[in-house]
Amino acid sequence: MEVDSLDQDFAVVTGGARGIGLAIAKRLHRAGAKVALLDRPGSEVSKAAAPLGGVAIEVDVRDPDAVDQAITSANQRLGGLTILINNAGTGMLQPMHEYTNQQWDDLIAVNLSGTFYAMRAAVPIMLEAGRGVIVNNASVSATDPTRGELPYSAAKAGVLALTRGAAQEYGPTIRINAVSPGVIRSPMTEMLYKNPAILEPVERSVPLERTGEAEEVADVVHFLCSEASRYITGQNIVIDGGMNIPQAGIDSVLKMSLDMMSRARRPEDESSDG
Numbered sequence: 397m398e399v400d401s402l403d404q405d406f407a408v409v410t411g412g413a414r415g416i417g418l419a420i421a422k423r424l425h426r427a428g429a430k431v432a433l434l435d436r437p438g439s440e441v442s443k444a445a446a447p448l449g450g451v452a453i454e455v456d457v458r459d460p461d462a463v464d465q466a467i468t469s470a471n472q473r474l475g476g477l478t479i480l481i482n483n484a485g486t487g488m489l490q491p492m493h494e495y496t497n498q499q500w501d502d503l504i505a506v507n508l509s510g511t512f513y514a515m516r517a518a519v520p521i522m523l524e525a526g527r528g529v530i531v532n533n534a535s536v537s538a539t540d541p542t543r544g545e546l547p548y549s550a551a552k553a554g555v556l557a558l559t560r561g562a563a564q565e566y567g568p569t570i571r572i573n574a575v576s577p578g579v580i581r582s583p584m585t586e587m588l589y590k591n592p593a594i595l596e597p598v599e600r601s602v603p604l605e606r607t608g609e610a611e612e613v614a615d616v617v618h619f620l621c622s623e624a625s626r627y628i629t630g631q632n633i634v635i636d637g638g639m640n641i642p643q644a645g646i647d648s649v650l651k652m653s654l655d656m657m658s659r660a661r662r663p664e665d666e667s668s669d670g
């Protein structure tokens with residue numbers, strides 16, 4: 397058997413109707429898995445699942461009973477459940493002291509509680525089956541809280557805690573890892589791409605000099621679901637083009653200095669060549 401084949405697998409992807417979740421569902425389907433896409437009522441989840449021959453289930457991940465039912469239903473309709481991708485998420489941008497109780501509750505409910513509810517529902521099924529893989533979609537904001545996104549950052553930090561803790565509790569039967577994307581093009585970040593004045597400095601700050609694509613997250617998730625990653629559990633794989641590499645805060649100034657030095661050297665180089 398190929399180590400990256402998923403043809404014996406049954407995968408649930410939350411937030412699967414669009415963006416990174418849809419790219420993951422397509423990737424797992426291409427690797428041979430049967431897929432169920434879960435997304436909130438009103439999303440176009442049926443339309444997204446149809447080309448994959450997938451199961452579509454409308455569910456709001458903030459509702460614990462509805463998540464239980466959705467996971468049970470996905471297990472029955474797929475004929476099993478061996479992969480769970482907790483990807484449903486949502487964000488907001490404003491100063492911390494301006495968040496209302498409702499906004500705080502909502503960000504924690506979607507990003508953190510939804511992940512917990514789905515893991516809690518899927519784990520007994522995987523234990524019974526004797527195998528399973530869970531991948532939680534966190535964020536670089538989980539380890540380095542980002543300005544204006546503190547409730548989101550706190551929720552994603554909780555997702556990493558769930559990931560590491562559950563990996564300890566459920567190994568060796570279930571492997572549980574997280575991915576932490578940096579800036580990835582999706583409907584969530586589309587505004588950025590409409591505004592070059594914001595996008596360009598972001599791209600310049602990334603060592604790989606561009607933002608990422610949803611498929612680049614999906615490739616890593618596929619790896620984490622496959623036998624190729626069989627000795628990896630409890631980890632957080634950062635997918636950010638190097639954006640998050642710690643630096644001393646003076647890096648952009650030094651880069652400018654190096655650019656100036658190289659510009660100043662150029663005429664000299666040219667005259668010595670001639």
Ligand SMILES: NC(=O)c1ccc[n+]([C@@H]2O[C@H](COP(=O)([O-])OP(=O)(O)OC[C@H]3O[C@@H](n4cnc5c(N)ncnc54)[C@H](O)[C@@H]3O)[C@@H](O)[C@H]2O)c1
Pocket residue numbers: 410411412413414415416417434435436439455456457458483484485486487506533534535536576577578579580581582583584585
């Ligand atoms: N795009 C990025 O740059 C980026 C960076 C870091 C982390 N992430 C994470 O990746 C995941 C996917 O993000 P995306 O960029 O594809 O965003 P997106 O907004 O395009 O997709 C999110 C999906 O989650 C679904 N969803 C939201 N609330 C839900 C709820 N209550 N119940 C069920 N489904 C719900 C949405 O309907 C949507 O289909 C999120 O968890 C996000 O936090 C994204």
